[in-house]
Amino acid sequence: MKFSVRWMGASVLAMASLGAQAADPIKIGVSGPFTGGSSSMGVSMRDGVRLAAQEINAAGGVLGRQIQLVERDDEAKNERGVQIAQELINREKVAATVGFINTGVALAAQRFYQDAKIPVMNNVATGSVITQQFKDAPDNYVFRNAAHDSIQAPMIVEEAVGRRGFKKVAILADSTNYGQLGRADLEKALELKGIKPVAVEKFNIKDVDMTAQLLKAKEAGAEAILTYGIGPELAQIANGMTKLGWKVPMIGSWTLSMANYIDNAGPGGEGARMPQTFIQEPTTPKRQSFIVSYLKTFNPKNSRIDSPVSAAQGYDSIYLLAAAIKQAGSTEGPKVKAALEDLKTPVEGVVTTYNKPFSKADHEAITANIPVFGEVKGQRVVYAYPEDFKKASEVRVKDVNAKGALTQKK
Amino acid sequence: MQILTQLVFSGIALGMIYAVIAFGYQLTFSTSDTLNFGQGDALMLGALVGLTLVGLGVNYWLMIPLVCLFGALQGAFVERIGVRPAIKIKSEFGWIMSTIALGIIFKNVAENVWGRDDLKFPSPLPEAPLKFLGANVLPMEILVVVGALAMMLAVELFNRRSIYGRAVVATFNDRDAAKLMGINTGLVITFSYALSSLTAAFAGVLIAPLTLTGATMGAVLGLKAFAVAIIGGLTSGMGIVVGGIILGIAETTTGFYLSTGYKDVPGLVLLLIVLALKPAGLFGKTAIKKV
Numbered sequence: 001m002k003f004s005v006r007w008m009g010a011s012v013l014a015m016a017s018l019g020a021q022a023a024d025p026i027k028i029g030v031s032g033p034f035t036g037g038s039s040s041m042g043v044s045m046r047d048g049v050r051l052a053a054q055e056i057n058a059a060g061g062v063l064g065r066q067i068q069l070v071e072r073d074d075e076a077k078n079e080r081g082v083q084i085a086q087e088l089i090n091r092e093k094v095a096a097t098v099g100f101i102n103t104g105v106a107l108a109a110q111r112f113y114q115d116a117k118i119p120v121m122n123n124v125a126t127g128s129v130i131t132q133q134f135k136d137a138p139d140n141y142v143f144r145n146a147a148h149d150s151i152q153a154p155m156i157v158e159e160a161v162g163r164r165g166f167k168k169v170a171i172l173a174d175s176t177n178y179g180q181l182g183r184a185d186l187e188k189a190l191e192l193k194g195i196k197p198v199a200v201e202k203f204n205i206k207d208v209d210m211t212a213q214l215l216k217a218k219e220a221g222a223e224a225i226l227t228y229g230i231g232p233e234l235a236q237i238a239n240g241m242t243k244l245g246w247k248v249p250m251i252g253s254w255t256l257s258m259a260n261y262i263d264n265a266g267p268g269g270e271g272a273r274m275p276q277t278f279i280q281e282p283t284t285p286k287r288q289s290f291i292v293s294y295l296k297t298f299n300p301k302n303s304r305i306d307s308p309v310s311a312a313q314g315y316d317s318i319y320l321l322a323a324a325i326k327q328a329g330s331t332e333g334p335k336v337k338a339a340l341e342d343l344k345t346p347v348e349g350v351v352t353t354y355n356k357p358f359s360k361a362d363h364e365a366i367t368a369n370i371p372v373f374g375e376v377k378g379q380r381v382v383y384a385y386p387e388d389f390k391k392a393s394e395v396r397v398k399d400v401n402a403k404g405a406l407t408q409k410k
Numbered sequence: 411m412q413i414l415t416q417l418v419f420s421g422i423a424l425g426m427i428y429a430v431i432a433f434g435y436q437l438t439f440s441t442s443d444t445l446n447f448g449q450g451d452a453l454m455l456g457a458l459v460g461l462t463l464v465g466l467g468v469n470y471w472l473m474i475p476l477v478c479l480f481g482a483l484q485g486a487f488v489e490r491i492g493v494r495p496a497i498k499i500k501s502e503f504g505w506i507m508s509t510i511a512l513g514i515i516f517k518n519v520a521e522n523v524w525g526r527d528d529l530k531f532p533s534p535l536p537e538a539p540l541k542f543l544g545a546n547v548l549p550m551e552i553l554v555v556v557g558a559l560a561m562m563l564a565v566e567l568f569n570r571r572s573i574y575g576r577a578v579v580a581t582f583n584d585r586d587a588a589k590l591m592g593i594n595t596g597l598v599i600t601f602s603y604a605l606s607s608l609t610a611a612f613a614g615v616l617i618a619p620l621t622l623t624g625a626t627m628g629a630v631l632g633l634k635a636f637a638v639a640i641i642g643g644l645t646s647g648m649g650i651v652v653g654g655i656i657l658g659i660a661e662t663t664t665g666f667y668l669s670t671g672y673k674d675v676p677g678l679v680l681l682l683i684v685l686a687l688k689p690a691g692l693f694g695k696t697a698i699k700k701v
Contacts, residue, residue, distance in 0.1 A: 036528035075526075135448050175671070201670045206630050208427075208621040211420035212665025212673065215413055230530040243539050244416070245546045264622055265531045266537075319415075 022269060025068035028053070028321065029088035029097030031075035031109065032124070037205065037232050040259040041101045042309040045124050046071060047298045048314030050100060050382030051290070052322075059250075062322045063329065070094060074105050081105035085112040087221060095331035096121065098317040101310070102175035119324075119340060121148060123317035124310050126253070127181050131363045133211075141337055143358060145320060145351070145365035146313050147277050151184035152253050152371070154192075155275045156226055160251050161193050168222040170199040172210075172237060173228035179193040182253055184229030198222050200375045203233055208238035208272030218246050227252030234272075242268040249273070257374055257381045261307040271375055274383050276374035277351045277366060278312035280305050280381065285391035290350045296373055304380050316349035320357065320365070323347045329372035352393050362400065370396045414544035415555060416622070423551035423620070424657020426626040430613040431635035431649045432642065434606035437565070438642045440582045444493055444505045446485070447691045448513025449610050450632020454625060455479050455516055456611025458524050470534035477615050478608050485607025488512050489600045513628075518623040528627075529558040531618035550619050557616050559651070566647050578602060599609055623627040637681045643691025653692060656680065 030049050053067045067149040070092045072084040074131035081100070088094045089112055097113060098121045102107035106125040113120040114134050118145050119240035122130055130148070134140045140383060166228060171186055175178035190197055198220035201213040214237070217225060225241075225248055227234055242245055250256065263296060265272075282288035294311060295303055315392065320340070325331055328339040339380045346355040357365035372392075374386035383389035435447050446452070456477050463473040492512050496504030535553060539546035551669045569575035580588040589595045623629060634657065642653025657677045666672040682692060 035521070035529060039525075039527050065482075204674075205669060206626065208631075209424050209662065211417065212662050213668055213670050217415060219413060234532075235622070242537060242545055243548050245539050245541075246466070260528060266526065266530070268537075278674060 005070060007386070012406045023065040025069050026063070027092055027094045029084075029092065029094040029099070030069050031074050031081060031084050031088070031097060031099035031105075032101045033105075034071075034073040036076050037230050038076045040306040041124055041255075042076075042311040044155040044305055045101060045310040046296065048316075049123075049318050050312035051294055051297060051311075052315045056318065056322050062325050063232070063331075064149060064216075066324070067318070074099075074102075074109075076102045076105060078104050078108040081109035082112070082358065084349045085109040085116045087408065088407075089113065089116045089118060094118065094322050095333075096324065096336060097406060098123050098314065100125040100130075102132060102176075103181060103184065103306060105157035106130050107133060107177065110142050111212060117141060117337075119143060119319045119333060119337045121321060122321060123313040127150060128176060128185060129181065132259050139251035139334070139337065141333065142361060142366070143340055144321075145311075145317055145349075145354075145357070147254065147275060147366045147371045149182050149253070151366065151368045152275045153182065154189040154368070155371060155373070156251050156253065157189040157193060157195075160224050160226060160249075161190070161195060164230065164249070166226070167195065168198045168221050168247075169195070169224045169226050170201065170220060170222035171197045171226050171228070172201050172203065172213055172217070174230070175202050175204050177253040178230070179228045186226055186228065196224075203229070203237075205230075205233060206376055207233060207236065209313065210236050211244070213237075214244055214246065218244065218365055219351055224247060224249045224251055224322070227256065230255050230289060231258035231260035234258075234261045237293050238265035253370075254374075256376065259304070259309065262376055263380055270378075271290070272376045273373050274381075275371040276309055278286070278309050279372070279374050279392075280308040280382055281389070283291075283389075283393060286348055287350055302379070308381065312350040316351055316354070318346075319347050319349055320354060331376065352397055355397055356397060365398065367398050367400060369399045372396075412544045413666070414499050414663075415664055416545050418659055419545050419547050419551070421659030421662040422455040422655055423547075423658070424661060425638075425656070426555045426558045426651075427617045427620075428614070428630065428657055429560065429642075429654025430616070431555075431610055431631060432639040433558075433565075433647065434613075435636060435639040436601050436608065436610045436647060437606040438599075439639075441578055441582070442497060442581075442585075442599040442601045443491065444497070444530035445636075446488055446493075446603065446606055446642075447506065447509040447632075447636075448516060449606070450628030450630075451513040451516040451520075452481060452484060452610035453518060453614040453617075453629070453631060454623075454628035455484060455490070456629065457531065457612030457623045458520055458614075458625070459611070460615035460618065461529060461623050462524075464532060470532075474612065474615055477611050481598055481608040481611025481614075482604040484516075484611070485604040486600050488607065489603035493603065494596070498698060513632075517625055517628070521558060524625060524673075526625055528624040531615075531623045533619035535619075547604065548620070554616050554620065555624055555638040557670060558613070561612060562647055562651065563604065565609070574601075583597055593668075598648045620651055630649070634677065637677055641681055641684050643694025645695050646691065646693035649691055649693025 034042045057066045074081040096119045100122045101124045103125045128150040173183035199217045251273045254274045256272045326337040328335040372388040373384035374381040430654045490509030493505045512697040579592045581595045636652040642649030660676040664676045
């Protein structure tokens with residue numbers, strides 16, 4: 001019975017944030033892990049979503065109606081995600097859902113939205129297959145505004161091999177859907193460079209000892225470690241390297257920016273690099289106001305957003321949906337979907353300005369030219385390259401012709 | 411060679427983590443023929459209580475006895491609530507469900523008190539590794555091995571030398587006869603549960619700087635420790651240490667020489683082999699059950 005109690009708690013919260021004038025609000029589902037190993041992403045995403053909904057509601061809502069968030073903790077568990085999807089669709093009758101931090105949960109749960117013809121906006125999960133799951137269906141209700149792995153993996157490889165000239169790299173990936181799909185993407189990207197990783201190792205969630213994996217990489221002569229995992233285990237990798245007295249650069253997916261990596265790895269985690277769609281720097285007026293109101297509203301530890309990327313993408317996902325609902329003049333799934341695929345007015349977000357972000361055939365708002373490299377420095381994520389920081393005020397907009405980091409540079 | 415040394419060292423440190431938890435299984439088994447399946451959760455509670463105390467500004471070394479006290483109370487609670495009723499009605503299996511249930515309850519409570527995130531436990535010793543026989547060892551790993559051995563030795567000495575310890579041993583050998591001899595066997599069993607949770611809580615704060623601390627940390631460790639207890643033999647303290655080290659080294663070496671994907675397999679294969687060939691464990695005494 002603990003579920004129903006939590007559900008009630010979440011709805012009460014959602015309603016409290018909404019105020020009294022809840023006459024026929026637009027319900028939007030929010031599904032993500034608010035507890036557990038992925039929670040720094042989930043909670044930041046949820047807070048970004050809350051912030052956007054608050055702002056929209058304060059400005060009069062959408063179509064004259066308020067947005068009501070229906071938040072559910074999927075605990076990063078596939079089966080919970082499925083239950084939540086069914087509840088949000090059948091009982092809460094949401095107009096759309098945002099969320100999914102974990103690729104596995106997204107793949108398990110979004111088919112229910114597809115069947116119910118309700119748009120779902122993945123704002124964090126990065127598995128490349130997510131938007132492809134229903135690509136053969138006549139209508140695809142799965143959208144995303146996150147940098148998917150087919151963008152990230154080539155960027156990681158370009159950073160390691162192209163920019164920094166490492167010839168021998170090892171891959172360490174966790175045994176979840178996320179880690180293994182990412183590993184496959186990394187191997188593909190390395191192959192394009194004509195490089196075979198010197199070691200490809202696996203680890204499990206909650207593993208406490210990484211000696212075997214790291215020793216294999218070390219013995220194979222790895223000059224850098226490419227990672228695909230989440231915060232706590234990535235921290236164990238960094239700690240394991242400290243223990244072995246072997247320090248090579250860690251370059252990996254964007255999860256290296258998670259607070260529970262940075263905090264648990266401590267000084268050993270410094271210097272890790274990862275692709276980021278958003279770095280907590282006030283480089284544009286929009287970003288500045290987002291950061292200021294986020295810090296004011298949620299007051300995170302050390303004025304550091306736990307996962308800035310999740311917060312920014314979560315925030316943007318609500319504005320994208322609101323724009324589509326406004327354009328459609330309706331909350332009916334097929335109409336909102338059609339509007340998303342043909343957004344007439346640009347949406348100014350934190351990550352980028354979304355100008356025609358989606359089309360019938362392309363449900364990815366983020367293209368390869370948008371993410372930049374972040375680096376862990378002084379317990380927070382900063383721009384890895386000063387030239388990116390200098391140019392950060394120029395908003396990188398979607399470019400469907402960007403072919404990814406590999407072909408772009410060569 | 412250097413690699414093997416490194417793997418063995420890491421394996422020993424890992425194995426001692428398992429052994430010190432397994433030791434708790436052995437303590438209760440030896441007095442009451444029952445096990446606390448919530449042993450992993452006792453460890454988790456110890457670590458989290460320790461973390462809170464350290465967070466409140468209590469010195470690491472001062473915090474240890476406080477956590478031990480907490481562990482002892484927690485163990486006595488488990489025995490009173492979950493195990494004693496089962497023993498009283500001579501139920502063969504009631505205690506299994508009740509200790510598992512209490513473990514789940516403790517985990518849920520911990521999730522609500524400390525959250526479900528993994529937290530970092532500040533290390534009391536420097537985090538820079540030491541060179542030893544060409545391999546790297548963390549000072550904290552040495553502390554885990556030394557601390558675990560010291561604790562087990564202390565408990566063994568207590569059982570062998572003191573009059574209370576003799577009561578424990580007598581209760582193990584024949585509970586009914588011990589009772590007739592005037593030993594308060596109920597108290598002895600409560601005591602052994604308190605002691606076993608105490609060791610788990612102690613293990614928790616000992617290993618927490620190496621692993622991350624969190625409400626779910628007990629599950630995997632508790633299960634591996636159970637395998638260790640079976641491999642080493644539930645009646646032998648010595649067997650527990652050897653079993654732990656065997657499992658730890660098996661994991662690290664398989665990870666390196668075979669594949670990290672199969673890291674957990676050899677330990678379980680070993681468990682199956684031991685069960686097939688020597689069910690009482692490598693060092694266990696075969697109990698003769700008269701019917």
